[in-house]
Amino acid sequence: METGIDLDELRHIAVLSGLKIEEEQLAQMAEDMAAIVLMMENLPDVEKVESTPMQPMILRRDEVAPSIPRDALLENAPRTRQGYFVAPGATD
Amino acid sequence: MKWTHMSAVRLAAAVNNKEVTARELARAALEHIQAQNPALGAFLAVDEEAAIAQAAAVDACVARGENAGPLAGVPIGIKDNICTRGLPTTCASRMLQGFVPPYDATVVERLAAAGAVTVGKTNMDEFGMGSSGESSAFGPVRNPWDTNRVVGGSSGGSAAAVAVGLVPVALGSDTGGSVRCPAAFCGVVGLKPSYGAVSRFGLVAFASSLEQIGPMARTVEDAELLFRVICGRDVRDATSAEYVHKPVTVDIKGMKVGIPREYFGIKMGEAVRQSVEAALRQLEALGAELREVSLPSTPHALAAYYAISSAEAASNLARYDGIRMGDAALAGNTPDEARAQARSAGFGPEVQRRILLGNFVLSSGRYERYYMRAKQMQAQITREYIQVFETCDILTTPTVSATAFPLEQGKRPVEAYTADVCTMPASLAHLPALSLPCGLDGDGLPVDLQLIGPRFGEGTLLAAGRAYEAAVGGFAHVEVGP
Numbered sequence: 234m235e236t237g238i239d240l241d242e243l244r245h246i247a248v249l250s251g252l253k254i255e256e257e258q259l260a261q262m263a264e265d266m267a268a269i270v271l272m273m274e275n276l277p278d279v280e281k282v283e284s285t286p287m288q289p290m291i292l293r294r295d296e297v298a299p300s301i302p303r304d305a306l307l308e309n310a311p312r313t314r315q316g317y318f319v320a321p322g323a324t325d
Numbered sequence: 326m327k328w329t330h331m332s333a334v335r336l337a338a339a340v341n342n343k344e345v346t347a348r349e350l351a352r353a354a355l356e357h358i359q360a361q362n363p364a365l366g367a368f369l370a371v372d373e374e375a376a377i378a379q380a381a382a383v384d385a386c387v388a389r390g391e392n393a394g395p396l397a398g399v400p401i402g403i404k405d406n407i408c409t410r411g412l413p414t415t416c417a418s419r420m421l422q423g424f425v426p427p428y429d430a431t432v433v434e435r436l437a438a439a440g441a442v443t444v445g446k447t448n449m450d451e452f453g454m455g456s457s458g459e460s461s462a463f464g465p466v467r468n469p470w471d472t473n474r475v476v477g478g479s480s481g482g483s484a485a486a487v488a489v490g491l492v493p494v495a496l497g498s499d500t501g502g503s504v505r506c507p508a509a510f511c512g513v514v515g516l517k518p519s520y521g522a523v524s525r526f527g528l529v530a531f532a533s534s535l536e537q538i539g540p541m542a543r544t545v546e547d548a549e550l551l552f553r554v555i556c557g558r559d560v561r562d563a564t565s566a567e568y569v570h571k572p573v574t575v576d577i578k579g580m581k582v583g584i585p586r587e588y589f590g591i592k593m594g595e596a597v598r599q600s601v602e603a604a605l606r607q608l609e610a611l612g613a614e615l616r617e618v619s620l621p622s623t624p625h626a627l628a629a630y631y632a633i634s635s636a637e638a639a640s641n642l643a644r645y646d647g648i649r650m651g652d653a654a655l656a657g658n659t660p661d662e663a664r665a666q667a668r669s670a671g672f673g674p675e676v677q678r679r680i681l682l683g684n685f686v687l688s689s690g691r692y693e694r695y696y697m698r699a700k701q702m703q704a705q706i707t708r709e710y711i712q713v714f715e716t717c718d719i720l721t722t723p724t725v726s727a728t729a730f731p732l733e734q735g736k737r738p739v740e741a742y743t744a745d746v747c748t749m750p751a752s753l754a755h756l757p758a759l760s761l762p763c764g765l766d767g768d769g770l771p772v773d774l775q776l777i778g779p780r781f782g783e784g785t786l787l788a789a790g791r792a793y794e795a796a797v798g799g800f801a802h803v804e805v806g807p
Contacts, residue, residue, distance in 0.1 A: 243681070250639065250684045251646070251661070252677055253669040266682055268739040272628035273686065273695045279622075279705045288521060290563040305427035309650040320648045321663045 238263040238270065328353045330802070333399045333493040333547040337440065340398035343387060347380035347398030347442060354400035354444050358491045366466045367485040369405050370413050371445035376400070379442045386440070394440030395550060401436060402486045402495035405446040406453055407538065408527040409433055412443070416529050417461035418451045420645050420671030430527020431562065432496060432538050432555040439554045447482030447495060449503075451673045452642065453531040455479050456506050456744040457730075460675045465732060468510060469803045470770055474729040477507030483541050484511040488803050494542045494551050500532045501630050502725075502748025504539040505760040505775060509724035512762045512771025512801060514548045514790070515541045517748075519780045520755035521566035523552075524559030530641040532634040533564075535752050543802060545761070545790040552783065566781070573784035575718075577792040578612025580785075583717035587623035588747055593726040600764030600772035601723045604793070608721070611796055613789075618713045618720070622706045626750040627742060629706070632686050632699035633753070638676075639683025645671065678738060707754040714779040719789055721776055722747050724760040728770040747775060757783045759790050762800040771801075 243263050247254045254262055303316060312319035328336065328350055339345045355373050362368050386393040403409055406416045408426035410433075415421045433443065450460035458466040458481025466481035468474040469489045476485050480497025484507030487495050497504040499517035508515025516539045523538045530536075540551035552570060559565045584605065589598075609615050645651070647667020648660075672680070686695040713720065724747060751758040756777055763774040774793075778786035794800065 238685070242685075246681055246684050246688065248665075249688075250677075250680050251643070251664045251668045252672070252680065253665045254677070254681075262678065262681065265678060265738045266685065268737065269628075269631055269682060269742070270685070270695070272739070273632050273699065276625055276628050276632075276695075276698050276702055278698065279701050281701065288566050291558075291560075291565075291567075292563050293560040301427050308427065309424050310648070311651050318648050320646075321658060321660050323660055 238267050329357045329490045331493065332544050333396060333542065334550055336399050336493060337395055337397045340383065340387060340440070341392055347383035347393070348377060350398045351376045351380040351400055351442050351444065354492055358445065361489055361491060364467065364472060365469060365485050365489065366448055366464050367482040367489070367491060368402065368445045369415060369417065369448050369463055369482070372412050375411065376442055376444045379437070383440050383442065394438065396436060396554060397440035399441050399494065400444045400492045401441045402445055402447045402483050402492045403433060403443055404480050404483050404495070404497050405449055406498055406529040407433060407496060408529070409443060409446065412446060414446065414529065415463070416452045417449045417463055418671065418673065418676070419462045420668070421650065424650050426527075428527065431524040431559045433527065435555050444492060447480070447486055449482055450479035451676050452529070452638070453479045453498060453500055453503055453536070454638065454675050454679050456502065456741060458482070458507065459732065460673060462673055467732070468729050470512065471729070471768070474731055474770070475510065477510030477725070477729065479503040480541065481507045484508055484513055484515070487511070487513045487541050487543060490802070494540060494547050496538055496551070496555070497541050498528055498536055498538050499752065500536040500634060501752045502745035504541060505724050505748045505758060505773070506745060508541055508760040509771065509773030510729040512773070512803065513541055513543055514545055514762070514800070515539060515760040516548050516552055516783070516787075517752065517758045518552060518556060518783060519757045521564055522556045522568045522757070522781065522783065524562040524565045526559055526561040532637040533641060534637060535634060543800065545787060545794050549787045568781055570783060573788050575785050575788035577608065577789055580613045580719065580789060581717045582608055582613045582615050583618040583713055583720040584615055585618050585620045585623065585713070585720055585722060587620055588722035591726055591746060593723060594728060594766065596728060596764070596766030597723050597726060597772050600766070601774055604763040604774045605721060607796055608793060611792060616717065618717060620706070620709045620713060620750065622702060622709055623750055625702050626706055626753055627746055629699040629702040630749040630753055631682070631742060632695050633703060635679045635683035636687050636696050637683070639680045639687065642672075642676070642680055647671065675738070703753045706750055710754045710756060718785055719776050719778050721774060724748065724773040724775040728766045728768070728772060751777045756780055757786055759786050761790050761793060765801065
């Protein structure tokens with residue numbers, strides 16, 4: 234079974250991941266990943282079993298409660314303006 | 326009096342009984358950290374002023390004649406992926422360098438309510454991804470038993486700090502072994518609780534369906550005390566369970582202790598094998614009934630773990646875009662460019678590798694083949710454990726198959742991942758697991774034994790741990806410096 238990581242596929246995954254992998258690092262990254270993917274490839278098929286349910290998630294009541302103040306939330310941002318995060322524009 | 330070598334239980338009693346003040350304990354810890362941390366790299370941030378202020382509040386409480394809590398004045402280290410208001414929380418990553426949370430994690434709130442004094446944030450593998458303590462963006466943590474060796478990860482800073490007595494107890498987090506592995510390499514006690522036993526609110530997410538915050542200490546009693554304080558239902562974490570921990574008295578005589586043959590069939594250091602086998606004989610001498618059991622899917626846990634944890638990590642770390650937190654110097658002409666620049670500069674190579682791996686296994690055409698099969702294997706592993714616990718009270722295994730290896734050994738990733746082969750299965754099955762010192766190898770490096778319990782069986786697990794610790798007369802501690 235083919236388990237090598239195609240470099241074009243890895244470039245595409247990197248774009249989807251929001252990562253820039255330099256060309257000279259791509260081959261090594263692909264090789265490292267291929268070794269791990271080979272382990273996954275070798276996972277045997279198991280008969281579909283009834284998953285033992287974890288305890289159900291207990292959602293809290295839908296009640297309004299104090300939240301963290303906006304200014305505190307903005308304090309870690311590199312750039313803010315008038316109470317908003319600043320990001321590069323998507324359009325001209 | 327050498328307060329820095331006393332247990333948390335003893336220290337809290339001393340503060341509540343006015344034998345010592347919380348401020349004295351805080352100063353002693355801070356001085357010890359100042360002296361030893363440069364050689365170890367255990368702490369990333371120490372806030373002296375805040376620690377003394379917190380200690381002063383504890384002292385005021387005692388002065389009013391009130392009980393200041395079960396952890397009164399106890400200095401504690403917090404792993405740097407757990408949010409602490411006003412104290413940086415970097416996850417040992419450049420991506421979060423300078424990030425100061427505006428809130429405390431639930432576990433931090435509970436520790437403060439119990440009287441504990443946070444002295445600082447401990448070093449770790451970046452975003453919890455690593456088993457050696459070498460993947461921190463701010464320098465590796467060094468093993469106090471031999472500073473040319475790794476400390477284990479990812480909670481390496483907490484393990485080293487506790488081993489040396491910089492603090493008597495610390496918090497780590499464990500996704501596939503990140504409390505237990507450094508506990509083993511540093512010869513301390515580490516507990517990975519059952520999934521859901523401890524709130525994850527304020528724990529920076531890596532693999533949300535697997536990770537748990539856990540205590541690290543030099544005695545089982547201290548680990549249990551810390552666990553009792555931090556565990557339990559939290560409305561802010563929907564996955565937290567209605568769990569209240571009460572210490573149980575369980576007679577180890579007659580306790581059915583399973584020995585899974587698959588854990589002992591792996592390549593293992595001879596010193597690890599001998600120490601663990603000696604520990605098994607000790608349990609038997611205490612009256613435990615040892616029995617061989619089988620967990621046949623154990624060899625597949627590694628692959629299943631990396632598929633699931635990487636997939637979750639890729640999703641969880643997608644939030645880091647350099648816009649809501651990050652470096653103002655990084656810019657790009659478009660949002661995508663800015664995001665890629667920030668993430669590539671902010672994340673180290675191991676984190677980037679896991680993100681790529683995670684998105685790979687989740688991608689179209691790969692999802693059913695890798696991610697879904699991994700989830701099926703997880704269900705299979707869980708079922709096997711449930712069956713084994715029908716006839717056993719606890720299981721015993723080595724925690725790690727080797728002792729601490731030299732720094733900068735340059736292992737390839739897949740080789741490094743195999744360090745967690747004994748710890749991953751319990752994580753996948755959401756079970757509690759306790760790592761206990763059980764010996765030293767020929768180089769004087771620690772070996773730990775792992776006890777695994779049924780889900781929410783921490784009472785039995787810790788009772789067995791206490792019995793073992795009492796039988797061996799306590800655990801050896803490393804002495805560092807004057």
